[in-house]
Amino acid sequence: MNDDHAAPLHADAQAQASTPSWLRIESIDLLRGIIIVIMALDHTRDFFGALDASPTDLATTTAPLFLTRWITNVCAPVFFLLTGTGARLALRRLSKWQLSRFLLSRGLWLIFLEIVVMRFALQFNLDYRVTILTVLWALGWSMIVLGVLIHLPDRAIAAFGAVLVVGHNLLDGIPASAFGSLAPVWSVLHAPGFLVNSSRHVVLVAYPLIPWIGVTALGYLLGQAYRWNDARRRTLLWRLGLGFSVGFVLLRLWNVYGDPLAWSARESPLWTLLSFLGTQKYPPSLLFLLMTLGPALLLLRALDGGTPRWLRPALTIGKVPLFFYVLHFYLIHLLAVAASYLRYGSVDGLFRSPDLGHFPFTAPPGWAAPLPVIYLLWVFVVIALYPLCRWYAGVKRRRKDWWLSYL
Numbered sequence: 465m466n467d468d469h470a471a472p473l474h475a476d477a478q479a480q481a482s483t484p485s486w487l488r489i490e491s492i493d494l495l496r497g498i499i500i501v502i503m504a505l506d507h508t509r510d511f512f513g514a515l516d517a518s519p520t521d522l523a524t525t526t527a528p529l530f531l532t533r534w535i536t537n538v539c540a541p542v543f544f545l546l547t548g549t550g551a552r553l554a555l556r557r558l559s560k561w562q563l564s565r566f567l568l569s570r571g572l573w574l575i576f577l578e579i580v581v582m583r584f585a586l587q588f589n590l591d592y593r594v595t596i597l598t599v600l601w602a603l604g605w606s607m608i609v610l611g612v613l614i615h616l617p618d619r620a621i622a623a624f625g626a627v628l629v630v631g632h633n634l635l636d637g638i639p640a641s642a643f644g645s646l647a648p649v650w651s652v653l654h655a656p657g658f659l660v661n662s663s664r665h666v667v668l669v670a671y672p673l674i675p676w677i678g679v680t681a682l683g684y685l686l687g688q689a690y691r692w693n694d695a696r697r698r699t700l701l702w703r704l705g706l707g708f709s710v711g712f713v714l715l716r717l718w719n720v721y722g723d724p725l726a727w728s729a730r731e732s733p734l735w736t737l738l739s740f741l742g743t744q745k746y747p748p749s750l751l752f753l754l755m756t757l758g759p760a761l762l763l764l765r766a767l768d769g770g771t772p773r774w775l776r777p778a779l780t781i782g783k784v785p786l787f788f789y790v791l792h793f794y795l796i797h798l799l800a801v802a803a804s805y806l807r808y809g810s811v812d813g814l815f816r817s818p819d820l821g822h823f824p825f826t827a828p829p830g831w832a833a834p835l836p837v838i839y840l841l842w843v844f845v846v847i848a849l850y851p852l853c854r855w856y857a858g859v860k861r862r863r864k865d866w867w868l869s870y871l
Contacts, residue, residue, distance in 0.1 A: 488783070489553065489690055491767040492546060494775060495760070497782025499542045501846055504792050506536035508842040511800045514832040516821070520742055522735065528835055530738050537745060540599055541756040544676050545683035547603060551610055552687020560614055567611035573870055574604035577790070585793035586824040588801075588815045594823050595667045597659075602671035606680040609673075613681055618688070621681050628678025633750050635674075636724045656746045666820060672747045679753065694768070701765035708758030716740060716751055723749040777850055783857045787871050788849055795845055797824075804828060 509519070509532060519525050519533035554563055578600035584590065613621050632654065640647040640657045651657030651669045660667040689697045715722045727739040743752040771779050781788050801814045813826035833841075860868050 490771055490779065491764060492549060492553075493782035494767050494771050494779045495542065495764050495782070496546055496785050497778035497780065498763070498775070499539050499760075500781060500785045500788055501778060502536055503539040503789075504796075504845055505839070505842045506533065506539070507793065508796055508845060509533070509835075509838050511796050511824075512803070512831075512833040512838050512841060513835075515823070515825075515827050517832075522730070522738060522742065527734060527738065530742075532835065532838075534741055537752070538756040538760055540671075540676075540745075541679060541748065541753055542760045543599065544603065544606060544679040545686065545757060545760070547606060548610060548680040548683025548685070549687040549690075551607070551614070552684045553690060563614060564611040567607040567614075570870075571604040571607035571611070574600045574607065578604065581790060582793065585790065585797060587817045588797060588825070589817065592665060594817050594820060595665075596670050596823065597668065598670045601669075602673055602676045603680075605673050606677045609677045610680050610684060614684065618685060622685055625678040625681035625685070628675040629682065629753060630750055632675045632678070632747070633722060633724070654747060668820065670746060674747060675750075675753070676748070679748075679757075698765055698768050701761050701768065705758050705761030705763075705765060708754045708761065710758075712751055712754035712758060715754065716743075721750075722754075723751040725749075780857050781846075781850065781853045784853050784860065784871075787856050788853050790871070791849055791852065792845055795848065796841075799841065799845070800825070 513519070513529075517524060519529045522530070551563060551567060554566065558566060578597060579595065582600060583592075583595055587594070613624060616624075635654050638650070638655070640650040640655045643650045647657065648659045648669075651659065652672060654672045654674045656668070656670050656672055658666065658668055689700050692700075716727065719726050723743045725742060725744050727736075727742065730736045730739055741755070743749050743755055745752055797814070801811050804811045804814050808828050810828070813828055816826045817823045818826070
């Protein structure tokens with residue numbers, strides 16, 4: 465199963481969570497809402513698709529399945545980028561020391577959510593036989609690191625972020641095993657791997673911190689553009705988005721650096737294109753980040769002028785993304801339990817994940833639903849959760865209780 469299940473959601477760029485409505489940037493909320501709705505498609509596929517198949521493996525996948533997975537790749541990079549942007553915007557109301565404490569507390573909270581709340585949402589058990597550390601884990605640590613970085617000059621932060629994002633693929637040839645007993649440390653930093661791997665418990669790091677903390681740092685610098693006039697900011701977003709997109713195409717054509725997975729000519733132009741687009745996400749390669757952040761920045765530029773009426777629901781969800789993120793996993797898993805009962809008369813497997821091969825649950829034979837059914841379930845999940853998101857967004861708008869910034 466794809467371990468982006470914990471993905472993708474964003475921590476409300478946590479630094480904006482309790483920002484007064486008049487200080488919020490509507491285009492950022494809207495982009496976040498669009499992205500988190502797309503993310504829900506990937507997680508619906510995680511639960512109702514084939515748990516033992518990779519949608520990006522060109523030897524076994526189909527073009528529709530590959531593209532369904534590919535379009536959701538944009539989610540995680542945008543979440544990390546906007547986490548940094550939201551932190552910079554929070555400086556409108558907080559000192560740097562206050563923001564550091566804020567980022568530390570929110571970062572620790574996200575790590576707790578990953579290990580406790582979201583683990584239960586995924587597996588519906590408390591045995592901790594299998595634990596996978598994904599997006600909230602990495603977002604939490606990225607916020608903690610950013611809480612230190614913000615005291616440096618912007619140029620130093622830019623250098624830090626750029627080195628991690630652009631240069632980290634130079635580390636691809638270093639396996640965790642090269643560090644011996646310290647292998648888990650390298651798994652946390654760059655090479656996905658095990659923190660614990662015993663017969664009783666498995667803890668897998670799927671989201672190493674490099675280069676995600678670099679993306680967050682660059683997002684912090686992007687937040688400065690929201691102090692500029694509209695024309696200057698929109699020009700920057702357009703140039704960055706176009707530059708990243710063109711840079712992806714040129715660097716991918718070169719096929720030498722930026723991703724450990726080289727593309728190759730295939731049996732048809734379509735499959736050659738899929739090979740070209742098939743960049744590495746764990747950890748995200750330079751090409752993966754250029755491929756996803758370029759279009760995302762262009763979309764952020766397009767949304768900068770205001771929210772079309774038909775996108776207002778996405779804006780509402782974008783104001784409470786962590787709330788949506790937590791709830792949608794519980795709803796999808798409950799739907800899977802109901803489907804198992806209706807189809808097989810049993811739900812026992814939906815509460816058991818004894819090993820990585822049966823994560824997040826033990827699926828009955830013939831479990832995978834056709835892709836059109838997965839799309840219908842995704843639409844149902846988003847529509848079902850929208851009234852709750854609208855209600856909670858209203859609560860956060862009317863009240864300023866401290867605890868509201870945690871969800």
